[in-house]
Amino acid sequence: MKTSSFPLIHNRKAMVGALIVAFILLIAIAAPLLTSYDPSARVGRPHQAPSLQHWLGTTRIGQDVFARLVYGARTSLAVGFGAGLLITAVGTALGIIAGYRGGKVDEVISFFTNMVLVVPNLPLLLVLAAFIGQASPWVIALILGGTSWAWGARVTRAETLSVKQKDYVKSAEMMGEPRWRIMTFEIFPNLISIVGINFIGSVIFAIITQATLEFLGLGDPKVVSWGTMLYAAQKASALSVGAWWDILTPCFALAFLGIGLSLLNFAVDEIANPRLRTGNRLGRWQALIRSGEGRL
Amino acid sequence: MAFLLRRLCFYLAAFVAAATINFFLPRLMPGDPVQIMFSSAGAELPPESLQALKLTFGFVDGPLWQQYLTYLGSIFSGDLGRSIKYFPLPVTTVLGNALVWTVGLMGTATLVSFALGTFLGILAAWRRGSLFDVIVSVGAIFATSVPAVVTSLIVVFTFGFTLGWFPTGYAADPALDPAFTLEYLGSVLYHGILPMITLCAVLTGGFAVTMRNNMINLLGEDYIVMARAKGLSDTRVMLWYAARNALLPTVSSLAIAIGTVLGGSLVTEVVFNYPGLGNILYQAILARDYPVIQGQLLIMTATMLVANFVVDVSYVLLDPRLKRA
Numbered sequence: 001m002k003t004s005s006f007p008l009i010h011n012r013k014a015m016v017g018a019l020i021v022a023f024i025l026l027i028a029i030a031a032p033l034l035t036s037y038d039p040s041a042r043v044g045r046p047h048q049a050p051s052l053q054h055w056l057g058t059t060r061i062g063q064d065v066f067a068r069l070v071y072g073a074r075t076s077l078a079v080g081f082g083a084g085l086l087i088t089a090v091g092t093a094l095g096i097i098a099g100y101r102g103g104k105v106d107e108v109i110s111f112f113t114n115m116v117l118v119v120p121n122l123p124l125l126l127v128l129a130a131f132i133g134q135a136s137p138w139v140i141a142l143i144l145g146g147t148s149w150a151w152g153a154r155v156t157r158a159e160t161l162s163v164k165q166k167d168y169v170k171s172a173e174m175m176g177e178p179r180w181r182i183m184t185f186e187i188f189p190n191l192i193s194i195v196g197i198n199f200i201g202s203v204i205f206a207i208i209t210q211a212t213l214e215f216l217g218l219g220d221p222k223v224v225s226w227g228t229m230l231y232a233a234q235k236a237s238a239l240s241v242g243a244w245w246d247i248l249t250p251c252f253a254l255a256f257l258g259i260g261l262s263l264l265n266f267a268v269d270e271i272a273n274p275r276l277r278t279g280n281r282l283g284r285w286q287a288l289i290r291s292g293e294g295r296l
Numbered sequence: 297m298a299f300l301l302r303r304l305c306f307y308l309a310a311f312v313a314a315a316t317i318n319f320f321l322p323r324l325m326p327g328d329p330v331q332i333m334f335s336s337a338g339a340e341l342p343p344e345s346l347q348a349l350k351l352t353f354g355f356v357d358g359p360l361w362q363q364y365l366t367y368l369g370s371i372f373s374g375d376l377g378r379s380i381k382y383f384p385l386p387v388t389t390v391l392g393n394a395l396v397w398t399v400g401l402m403g404t405a406t407l408v409s410f411a412l413g414t415f416l417g418i419l420a421a422w423r424r425g426s427l428f429d430v431i432v433s434v435g436a437i438f439a440t441s442v443p444a445v446v447t448s449l450i451v452v453f454t455f456g457f458t459l460g461w462f463p464t465g466y467a468a469d470p471a472l473d474p475a476f477t478l479e480y481l482g483s484v485l486y487h488g489i490l491p492m493i494t495l496c497a498v499l500t501g502g503f504a505v506t507m508r509n510n511m512i513n514l515l516g517e518d519y520i521v522m523a524r525a526k527g528l529s530d531t532r533v534m535l536w537y538a539a540r541n542a543l544l545p546t547v548s549s550l551a552i553a554i555g556t557v558l559g560g561s562l563v564t565e566v567v568f569n570y571p572g573l574g575n576i577l578y579q580a581i582l583a584r585d586y587p588v589i590q591g592q593l594l595i596m597t598a599t600m601l602v603a604n605f606v607v608d609v610s611y612v613l614l615d616p617r618l619k620r621a
Binding site: 114115118119123124126127128130131132204207208211212215218230234239240244247248251252255258259261262263266 | 317321433438450
């Protein structure tokens with residue numbers, strides 16, 4: 001195996017994952033070029049099966065499913081990455097502060113972290129969203145950021161505790177560097193793989209949870225996203241009337257994005273912890289799906 | 297003992313925190329909190345019932361701390377108010393009936409997928425790099441990264457609507473009376489199979505990956521080499537030397553998994569129209585039945601805390617180092 005300064009490129013899982021995510025990102029950006037239909041307008045007869053005119057059929061109220069899919073990708077990705085960034089930022093900051101400062105500060109932060117971890121997340125989010133009413137995607141991203149940082153904080157704290165003992169941190173302390181500087185420039189760069197895993201994990205979590213909240217009817221039904229597509233299709237009993245395209249389209253989109261992000265996450269995990277690699281056999285499976293170049 | 301006592305105090309604090317969120321949420325929203333909480337009741341609720349509800353949720357004349365203590369008082373005396381949708385049923389009754397179904401479904405699914413996932417993880421780690429390992433690892437990535445909503449919908453579409461093998465709703469045939477008859481129990485099993493398969497599909501992968509990774513990290517340890525050097529059989533080394541120790545962190549991941557199961561079972565129940573907590577919550581959200589929504593958070597938190605405590609106790613039993621601490 002070749003070692004490289006960009007280990008992600010030589011990992012097939014990472015490549016496949018990155019390709020999937022990039023593909024969805026591209027679709028989201030190019031949405032207006034891919035379809036001429038307005039995603040929220042009524043453009044055809046209700047519940048038509050896929051045809052040349054409507055590639056993925058129409059919804060109960062005659063909207064074009066393909067247009068909703070590509071425009072919905074924008075919302076799902078934006079909320080996923082926005083909330084993921086927020087979750088990671090809060091978790092990393094609290095974790096580093098708790099781990100580095102120790103003492104009373106650590107006790108307080110750890111106590112809250114453990115408490116947030118033990119209160120079940122989805123019911124808590126549901127209660128919050130129920131009081132807010134029809135939550136817009138950005139409100140959902142905000143409450144996700146406010147309630148889901150605990151896992152990241154715990155992992156980052158544990159890692160900070162070991163990095164803190166390293167010589168370069170001790171010498172920075174001896175030289176009288178301020179604490180914020182040690183935390184941002186000495187400790188943070190050495191936690192980057194943990195932060196990366198945390199970030200991708202949070203993005204997956206945010207995308208899944210947003211879709212779930214919207215599916216349960218807590219989102220704003222006027223917004224076009226994969227979650228509201230599921231909600232509208234379920235409400236129109238798409239499955240029992242046989243309109244499978246209406247409900248399976250957002251299903252497969254969510255599954256596809258989830259798989260792409262998870263592959264990336266596992267790859268980062270394997271690079272940070274080389275023992276976990278599955279070895280060359282993985283190539284067999286990957287040859288099946290004919291991924292790009294690169295050796296494991 | 298001290299360890300368990302400390303955990304108990306912590307869980308009590310966590311429960312109070314959940315109650316505090318319930319208390320402050322309506323008061324933080326713009327507008328009149330009483331109006332927000334009970335607006336869905338309309339004119340249907342008799343005035344004295346509304347008065348009683350207000351008292352339960354701490355809407356009394358007096359400073360905030362007095363309101364807060366009133367609310368905590370009603371919760372700790374087991375009074376969660378009355379449901380507005382199912383008036384005059386108390387929230388505890390509505391949720392208690394549903395809890396039986398959820399715990400039954402969730403508990404069985406957790407145990408099955410924990411056993412299955414752990415077993416797959418052990419074998420995959422033992423034969424690291426083999427085709428089996430690849431299938432388990434990649435399968436686990438797929439299974440854990442697909443949202444529970446999606447898994448549920450695809451399962452119900454395939455086995456419920458397209459193939460028509462299993463029922464797509466209810467916990468039992470509605471024509472049957474609930475009783476401990478063979479017919480009724482059979483019907484419960486038959487209706488439970490699809491939600492069960494879905495939950496296991498969501499959960500097994502996570503347990504398998506945790507176990508595999510723990511095992512792999514342990515397989516390089518000296519005592520494993522030692523066991524092999526003694527000439528012990530492969531199965532004995534795998535199960536009694538590696539797996540036994542790798543199980544320990546998995547047990548603590550079980551505690552966190554219970555939260556995920558609760559979330560997963562919420563949506564699975566909605567998709568399969570299963571009469572558990574998730575479905576009650578869904579109906580309550582549609583009807584803006586806030587007493588039930590709030591009660592739900594408390595009941596779920598309590599369930600989670602009890603499950604965590606059970607895990608703590610088993611941890612003490614499994615790890616003798618904690619007994620001395």
